Amino acid sequence: MSRDAFSYDSRDARDASPRSSVRRPRSTPPDTPGARDIATDNPARSEAPHAREQISVRDERNDSPRAYYLRDRAYLLRGSEIHSLTEVGKFRVIAARDLTKHAYGGDRDIMERDTRRLVREGLLTDNTIPISQRKTLRVLTLTKTGHRLLKNSNRLPEDQLIYHGLLKAREARHDADLYRLYQREAARIQRAGGRPLRVVLDYELKRNLNRDLALLGPDKDNPDRKDQIAEKHGLNVVNGKIPIPDLRVEYETAELEVRHVDLELATRDYRPRALAEKAAAGFSLYSRSEDSSRLRRILDERELTAGILSL
Numbered sequence: 001m002s003r004d005a006f007s008y009d010s011r012d013a014r015d016a017s018p019r020s021s022v023r024r025p026r027s028t029p030p031d032t033p034g035a036r037d038i039a040t041d042n043p044a045r046s047e048a049p050h051a052r053e054q055i056s057v058r059d060e061r062n063d064s065p066r067a068y069y070l071r072d073r074a075y076l077l078r079g080s081e082i083h084s085l086t087e088v089g090k091f092r093v094i095a096a097r098d099l100t101k102h103a104y105g106g107d108r109d110i111m112e113r114d115t116r117r118l119v120r121e122g123l124l125t126d127n128t129i130p131i132s133q134r135k136t137l138r139v140l141t142l143t144k145t146g147h148r149l150l151k152n153s154n155r156l157p158e159d160q161l162i163y164h165g166l167l168k169a170r171e172a173r174h175d176a177d178l179y180r181l182y183q184r185e186a187a188r189i190q191r192a193g194g195r196p197l198r199v200v201l202d203y204e205l206k207r208n209l210n211r212d213l214a215l216l217g218p219d220k221d222n223p224d225r226k227d228q229i230a231e232k233h234g235l236n237v238v239n240g241k242i243p244i245p246d247l248r249v250e251y252e253t254a255e256l257e258v259r260h261v262d263l264e265l266a267t268r269d270y271r272p273r274a275l276a277e278k279a280a281a282g283f284s285l286y287s288r289s290e291d292s293s294r295l296r297r298i299l300d301e302r303e304l305t306a307g308i309l310s311l
Contacts, residue, residue, distance in 0.1 A: 070149045075121060080104070081114045082155060085123060087179070089142050089150050089162030090199045095176040096126070096138040102183050115140065123149060125165075131173045139176050141165055160198050174265060178247050180311055181265055181286050185249055189261075193254030200248035200260075209233050209242060234260060236281050243281040265311065267291055272298045279306035286311045 065076040077085075080103075087103055088094050100111040118124035123146035128138045142150065147164035156162065166172055178201075186196045212229050219225045223237070230242045245262035252258055264283040266275055268291040275298050279285060286309045287295050295308050 068149055068153050070145065070152060075123070075149060078114065080110060081118055082150075082153065084111075084114055084118065084140075085142065085146055085150050086155055086162075088124065088140050089147065089164070090156075090160065091175075091179045091182070092163035092201065093139050093141050093166060093172055093175045094179045096140055098176070098179050098183075099140060102179070118146070122146070127166075129169050129172050137173055137176065139166075139172055157198060161201070161204050163201070163203070174246075174267070177265055177288070177311060178263075181263055182247060182249060184286070184309070184311065185261060185263060185284070189249070189251045195252045196249055197252055197258065198250040200250065202244050202246050205233065205235075205244050205248060209235070209244065234262075238277045238280045241277070243277050243283070245278075245281075245283045266295050266308065268294050270295065270298075272302060275299065276302050285309065 063078045063080055065078050066082075067074045068077055068082065069075075084099060084103055087099065096111070096115070100106060100108050104111040115124065115126055119126050122143055125141050125143055126138070127141070128136050131137045142162070142164035144164055147162060150156070150162055182199060189196055209229065212232065213220050213226075216222070216225055216229070223240075226240075226242065227237055230237050233242075234248075235242050235244070245264050247263045247265075248260050249263065250258065250260045262281075262283045264278045264285050266278065266285050266287045270278075275285075275295060279299065285295070285306055289310050292308050292310055299306055299308065
């Protein structure tokens with residue numbers, strides 16, 4: 001449910017750390033061998049940095065606090081705590097249960113310990129929001145202080161944007177699910193011998209795209225110029241528009257080539273035309289299990305060959 005390609009929210013610039021360089025990795029279709037599905041016999045190659053850190057997070061004996069400075073204050077943080085801040089910052093919002101599973105290997109006690117400390121330090125917010133009349137979702141986001149501390153920590157690539165706070169509470173469940181979507185895709189990349197490098201949310205893609213379209217001035221509706229801008233950003237023009245994915249994962253292949261895959265979390269609220277446009281744009285489509293059958297039926301009715309992967 002990525003936001004419209006030609007709208008812009010000024011809060012995006014406020015909440016995101018500045019990007020100092022631009023890379024143009026090659027896009028890999030979702031079902032090609034280079035993208036996801038080939039197993040590897042090289043376990044060292046398939047173990048991405050975030051996977052190695054997850055292992056160390058669970059080793060309490062080696063998880064000694066380290067000082068991180070912000071202005072005149074020092075924050076003593078364990079490796080597991082700074083890793084949690086990093087994960088939350090990259091995705092803006094993560095469900096507590098998913099952080100427990102993927103960053104802590106299911107160890108809820110350690111996750112709860114770290115979360116309580118980070119909240120007390122003013123680096124993390126821990127909120128429970130309604131997602132339906134009967135269900136709630138516990139989500140974690142960075143505070144402004146947490147955002148500044150993480151930017152100063154030198155823990156992230158210089159071109160990895162990080163975010164703080166919720167933009168729209170009603171979209172929190174969808175946005176939180178992107179972390180699970182990323183984990184599924186990262187696992188596929190690693191099985192093919194690749195290594196995830198960077199996460200790009202739709203906020204960043206939209207900002208960069210709108211900036212270049214605005215520079216076209218009167219030519220912004222020129223089909224040829226629009227095609228050029230779309231190609232520059234690794235996107236495609238579909239029915240005169242440039243669809244934007246929910247999430248882009250930039251990664252390094254086993255052959256050391258830098259590529260990307262664009263992911264869309266489709267929901268049962270998608271209109272048939274919108275779903276068809278996302279498929280035509282070449283996005284890898286995911287859905288929640290309860291939505292999969294309806295979305296597959298839409299694709300079949302429109303005779304589209306794109307598949308729906310269950311989240």
